[in-house]
Amino acid sequence: MFVDSRRREGAAAFRHIFHVQMDGATSDRESPLMKYNYVALILGVLLILLVVLGNILVCVSVLTERSLQTATNYFIISMSAADLLLALLVLPLFAYSEFLGGKWTLGMTLCDALMTMDVMLCTASIFNLCAISVDRCIAVLVPLKYNQNQFSSRQLGLIAATWVLSLGVASPVIFGMNQVADRDLSTCKLEDDRFVVYSSVCSFFVPCPIMLLLYFWMFWGLRRRRSRTPLKDPCHRRSFCSTLVLALCHAKSLTDSVSDGEARTQRREGQRNRPKTVMRSRKASRVSRRERKAMKVLPVVVGAFLACWTPFFVVHVTKVFCGWCTVSPTLISVVTWLGYVNSAVNPVIYTAFNTAFRNVFHKILSRWM
Template identity: 35%
Template structure:
């Protein structure tokens, strides 16, 4: 917005002859101003166009909440296109050279676009507040129709704030006086100054401050709750692991006990069978008492490595079958004991990773909110303080350079908005890279 003019501070423009003509500032300052402010205008236009195109061309960004970002980008883009170039010329010349009608259109566009930008910031704050404090219900209410109605309300309210000077609530000079003074300034009517500054800045500032404090408190509380839940999950995971290990040890011990019982039973059964065989063939046992020595016995070697005990192959087969069955049961039991442990471990790792990502996002969101509020206050508070103080303070006469600096500090917010709202968002960065043709982005 262009600052209102205190009638007692009508300083004559400078008279510097340059290659660009007679200017209000020296030639070097004029070129520096053109380069610096021209760069700001260019960045503002490019940044906000990228935001608009990114939302409509990159699928992950085509979500309802991002419509507020598009509305903000449109407001900032209109500031860069309709307001800033004429302000550069006005700042260098020190006088308005485009007639009274273009002056009125420029001032109205200035108030309208800057107010829309600020009110869109306020709408974004309210949207995020509802999404954080009442996520389930608000997710159902956050429809395209409702969001579009909120955006229309923002622009209608901006028009309501900017239009009164066009219907007479102003102290603009008539055509003759305007042509003589060549000054294009906002109305300094005290009533309109209070009305416009309240609707354009102070009320939105109060709302945004309260909302962002509530968001910060809610985010901090959720961070603490999630940190506490993470510790509980770690304790639960450790206890689960200890319980699984205990089950594993008990399973293996039980299997070994069962195996020992089975082997003892088989040994006793084998002894009983051997005793019965001895009762049936006492002569054979007496003739060859070394038949139980096995394949390494001299008798076995003498007979070509074949045992004379007909029950040996059967006993060997039983032992082999028993050992194989024991190995199979042991393996299955270990798998039953270990696989649930691995499964639970994987689930806990997944939950912890999701919590870690969520905590990181919430910390980043909290930091972003602080940056948003800080930049907004730094950019616009000096201007609106000057805007309100000067009409009520006849002795306050800020220099034109100070007025231009404070005015452009507010305009810079339109350049920083697309940077702040997108630099912390991976999807916006990917969309920008895709639009700019950076390789590796699909």
């Protein structure tokens, strides 16, 4: 009797241990499947496609359409190149990590390379916007000089400076600043809080006020020029030929009171001096109209950039300085995705607010299809 009870207890214990082991093995097999984030994978692939197709369309439009080959649009090509590299080099790895539930399985060397490219390309985007604002400021405040240069060494130097400075901001990561003693090998992020603050200041909190100040200066310059332009100035209301005819008629009317030689002198002076003034005035007016047209699109681009990236930098800096604040991984993931969405927004802005881009986009798409 006692032996039978001991046997029954032993069998029950064996069955309990067996079921626990089997349940544990089953949960081990099922847990990775439960952690996969398929929504992040689908959205990541769609975002990559939109960024690549949209920015390739921007680059092809500017490079193939002569009417779009302006100094500002070459800066836009530079910014589109940064967005393309972000979609090809950063977004696939980030989407893969999000698909695994935020885990990183590809090694720390590739992680540091990913962080370097991420910081450099995001910095290049905002530095290109700053370069555009500097170039537009010159175009508004010194229109005659700017119009003579078109795409000059100044624009080329600004574009080169944006990429060199962006690489300089991101280089500490690749040189080992992300290698900290207690590093979590299962996640890929910026580990050094000092670098988080440094990169945020250099990439966002310093360039943004400068850029906004330059745009305010440009609007002020355009408003001042418009207020100083007479409403009924013949130089703005008549063509070059009609103004020249008026100058000749005015010179001819002087023949009643002066000699023929003096009249010829007056006509020569009218032909030589008056047209130059007219051409300069018309030239300044033409540049001013073009800059006002460009200013309708660029503030929208800057506003979209600020709306997409401000939450990202604010959250990361708050996480560093506010030790008692709880910043969830979900919030960090959301603001990061929001920043990456900006790379797909710019082509939509060009299509919606710029008629020339919209017409060229339609022409290229109809040709491809």
